[in-house]
Amino acid sequence: MNIRPDPTFHASPKLAMEAPPESFAYTVLLSPDASKPDALAVIDVRPDSPTYSRVVHTVTMPNKGDEFHHFGWNACSSALSPLTGHAFLERRYLIIPGMRSSRIYIVDTKPDPTKAAIHKIIEPEEIFRKTGYSRPHTVHCGPEGIYISTLGGGGKNGTDGPPGVFIMDCETFEVLGRWELDRGPQTLHYDFWWNLPRDYMVTSEWALPPQFENGIVPEDLLSNKYGHRIHFWDLRARRNVQTIDLGANHQMALEVRPAHDPVREYGFLGVVVDTTNLEGSIWTWWREGGKFHIEKTATIPPEPAAKEQLPPLLQGFGAVPPLVSDIDLSMDDKFLYVACWGTGEMRQYNVNEPRRPKLAGSVRIGGIARRTPHPNGKAFGGGPQMVEISRDGKRVYWTNSLYSTWDDQFYPDGVPGAMVMADTKPDGGLELARDYWVNFPDGYRAHQVRLDGGDCSTDSFCYPSV
Amino acid sequence: MSTADWTPVWLWLAVIASGLYHGVNPGMGWPLAVSAGLMERSPRALVAALGPLTAGHLLAMLLVLLPFALLVAIVDWQRTIQIGASLLVIVFGLFRLASRRHPRALARISPAQLGLWSFAVALAHGAALMLVPIYLGLCREAELDSGHAAAGTLVNANLSMAVLVATVHAIAMVAAGGCCAWLAYRYLGLKFISQSWFNLDTTWAVSLILVGAIALALNLI
Numbered sequence: 001m002n003i004r005p006d007p008t009f010h011a012s013p014k015l016a017m018e019a020p021p022e023s024f025a026y027t028v029l030l031s032p033d034a035s036k037p038d039a040l041a042v043i044d045v046r047p048d049s050p051t052y053s054r055v056v057h058t059v060t061m062p063n064k065g066d067e068f069h070h071f072g073w074n075a076c077s078s079a080l081s082p083l084t085g086h087a088f089l090e091r092r093y094l095i096i097p098g099m100r101s102s103r104i105y106i107v108d109t110k111p112d113p114t115k116a117a118i119h120k121i122i123e124p125e126e127i128f129r130k131t132g133y134s135r136p137h138t139v140h141c142g143p144e145g146i147y148i149s150t151l152g153g154g155g156k157n158g159t160d161g162p163p164g165v166f167i168m169d170c171e172t173f174e175v176l177g178r179w180e181l182d183r184g185p186q187t188l189h190y191d192f193w194w195n196l197p198r199d200y201m202v203t204s205e206w207a208l209p210p211q212f213e214n215g216i217v218p219e220d221l222l223s224n225k226y227g228h229r230i231h232f233w234d235l236r237a238r239r240n241v242q243t244i245d246l247g248a249n250h251q252m253a254l255e256v257r258p259a260h261d262p263v264r265e266y267g268f269l270g271v272v273v274d275t276t277n278l279e280g281s282i283w284t285w286w287r288e289g290g291k292f293h294i295e296k297t298a299t300i301p302p303e304p305a306a307k308e309q310l311p312p313l314l315q316g317f318g319a320v321p322p323l324v325s326d327i328d329l330s331m332d333d334k335f336l337y338v339a340c341w342g343t344g345e346m347r348q349y350n351v352n353e354p355r356r357p358k359l360a361g362s363v364r365i366g367g368i369a370r371r372t373p374h375p376n377g378k379a380f381g382g383g384p385q386m387v388e389i390s391r392d393g394k395r396v397y398w399t400n401s402l403y404s405t406w407d408d409q410f411y412p413d414g415v416p417g418a419m420v421m422a423d424t425k426p427d428g429g430l431e432l433a434r435d436y437w438v439n440f441p442d443g444y445r446a447h448q449v450r451l452d453g454g455d456c457s458t459d460s461f462c463y464p465s466v
Numbered sequence: 467m468s469t470a471d472w473t474p475v476w477l478w479l480a481v482i483a484s485g486l487y488h489g490v491n492p493g494m495g496w497p498l499a500v501s502a503g504l505m506e507r508s509p510r511a512l513v514a515a516l517g518p519l520t521a522g523h524l525l526a527m528l529l530v531l532l533p534f535a536l537l538v539a540i541v542d543w544q545r546t547i548q549i550g551a552s553l554l555v556i557v558f559g560l561f562r563l564a565s566r567r568h569p570r571a572l573a574r575i576s577p578a579q580l581g582l583w584s585f586a587v588a589l590a591h592g593a594a595l596m597l598v599p600i601y602l603g604l605c606r607e608a609e610l611d612s613g614h615a616a617a618g619t620l621v622n623a624n625l626s627m628a629v630l631v632a633t634v635h636a637i638a639m640v641a642a643g644g645c646c647a648w649l650a651y652r653y654l655g656l657k658f659i660s661q662s663w664f665n666l667d668t669t670w671a672v673s674l675i676l677v678g679a680i681a682l683a684l685n686l687i
Binding site: 002003004005007009010011012015080082083084085086087088143144145171196197198199236237262263462463464466 | 492493495496497498500501504505567568570572573574575576577578583587655656657659660663664665667
């Protein structure tokens with residue numbers, strides 16, 4: 001415990017934007033065939049450094065087959081909530097779940113990111129025993145400790161009982177148990193986030209493990225069996241208060257991005273694919289009159305492509321779906337970045353009017369049919385996927401892998417790990433930085449990115465920007 | 467003025483000082499008033515939030531003081547009760563020193579229930595307990611002139627004293643906390659919250675032990 005709050009904790013999003021820029025990025029690396037252990041790469045992102053855009057340290061795990069995906073911090077700006085009395089925590093440990101193994105690694109990033117090392121390993125059995133959940137996914141630090149969402153329930157296939165959220169102690173990293181008291185109709189899970197002062201949580205749905213672990217199941221997709229609902233919860237009562245069905249054709253409701261400013265009671269949700277027309281879509285939810293509402297506010301069309309340009313999975317359609325796999329909202333709640341993993345495009349929407357997103361910028365890179373190279377001439381396998389925005393909104397980083405088995409189905413030629421960065425313009429527009437290109441070790445794919453000191457999908461704020 | 471005359475003055479100063487101490491501590495809730503004011507974009511909301519925060523704190527004080535108000539009426543047991551109360555405060559301080567965990571139950575309270583939160587936090591952190599030795603000291607001082615008053619009269623006097631002590635303490639607390647909240651809201655900005663927040667866990671536990679120890683020493687002399 002420190003004497004003062006961690007200097008990277010900020011009371012409001014505005015203060016977070018004014019803080020010094022990031023020096024290091026952390027990217028999880030995945031060995032797609034489980035031939036090597038997964039790893040955490042530490043990348044130098046200081047423009048004036050001789051090792052800029054290079055991997056300066058790697059933490060290799062002791063096990064194979066973990067399948068790294070998303071990860072998060074042990075503590076963030078939410079610690080400044082006076083309600084919880086945790087102001088003196090330190091943003092120090094990265095909580096990295098293995099989505100296939102259900103193992104969780106706690107990596108210590110102090111005293112220096114280039115010396116990061118494993119602090120503790122939580123074996124899958126402890127998670128199974130204490131929670132009845134499996135396949136841990138999203139990590140957020142909040143009122144009662146560290147919250148982790150899961151995609152699987154109990155049993156070998158993760159189908160014995162529904163998946164949900166569990167809580168871990170933020171100091172001892174002991175798994176405490178399930179979070180939900182009343183889950184209502186929720187049977188699938190994916191992402192979650194909240195508005196702390198307004199006391200609600202929002203959760204989304206992807207699929208159960210048999211629907212994703214061995215790849216996408218086309219029959220399930222075409223019969224609309226993937227997740228298509230969004231759930232709203234009373235955070236402290238741990239109760240599902242409202243579930244909204246987007247319509248069964250809106251398959252895979254993934255990333256939940258509430259406005260960072262807690263005064264704003266709205267947020268965004270990305271939907272991977274509409275099975276009636278292959279569109280990807282952005283939805284805006286908001287609370288009004290004590291009820292939550294959601295509507296589709298932007299759509300991204302598929303792009304026609306010749307059969308020979310398509311993987312077997314898509315040849316029957318003659319088109320590439322955009323496959324909206326990740327979205328991220330800038331700290332000032334002004335720009336929403338939308339990764340179109342299929343068509344190979346990173347879109348930037350101006351969401352000043354949250355229910356009327358306006359396309360403000362776009363860059364092309366990778367893609368199933370287009371295969372747009374980086375401005376530096378290098379090939380970019382896969383498409384824009386996990387996206388992370390710097391706190392000041394000036395830089396947007398992204399990687400290219402979705403999930404081991406899905407990568408192979410959509411990009412049979414492989415998805416070598418890549419991470420790029422685009423500079424943004426204050427009034428909209430973005431451009432890939434020519435000099436930012438990370439060479440990851442061979443045989444690894446890259447997934448989520450985290451920035452030291454917090455980024456636009458880690459920290460929750462308890463005070464409005466003024 | 468003799469030394470004895472000075473004692474109640476010191477004790478009342480201790481009641482006020484502990485109120486100020488609790489008030490300026492962000493852990494006792496003034497940042498919640500800042501948040502309320504900013505969320506509603508109105509200084510009125512800030513002031514309104516101070517109400518339940520103070521009421522919760524006041525209730526916690528009363529809940530702890532009132533049983534002692536009844537106990538000290540048993541005149542023959544006065545000394546034992548005062549020594550017992552001092553030891554209780556010391557033990558709680560030692561417990562706070564050894565256990566650095568924040569009670570997670572506090573995190574289950576909704577941000578809308580400021581009064582309940584303030585009540586729970588004052589109990590959990592021993593804020594109310596800190597007042598007990600001071601309060602008992604004041605009762606004893608009042609006793610000096612009362613001779614052998616009837617038990618009923620004593621209980622009434624002690625209850626009134628408990629209410630007075632808790633009220634004076636709560637007024638000091640809201641004055642200090644309200645000032646901090648207003649300064650942050652109007653002049654110093656949100657940065658003041660993290661800048662002014664020091665980890666007082668150790669100091670807090672030590673103050674409990676200290677208050678208990680002083681009271682114990684005075685009783686044993």
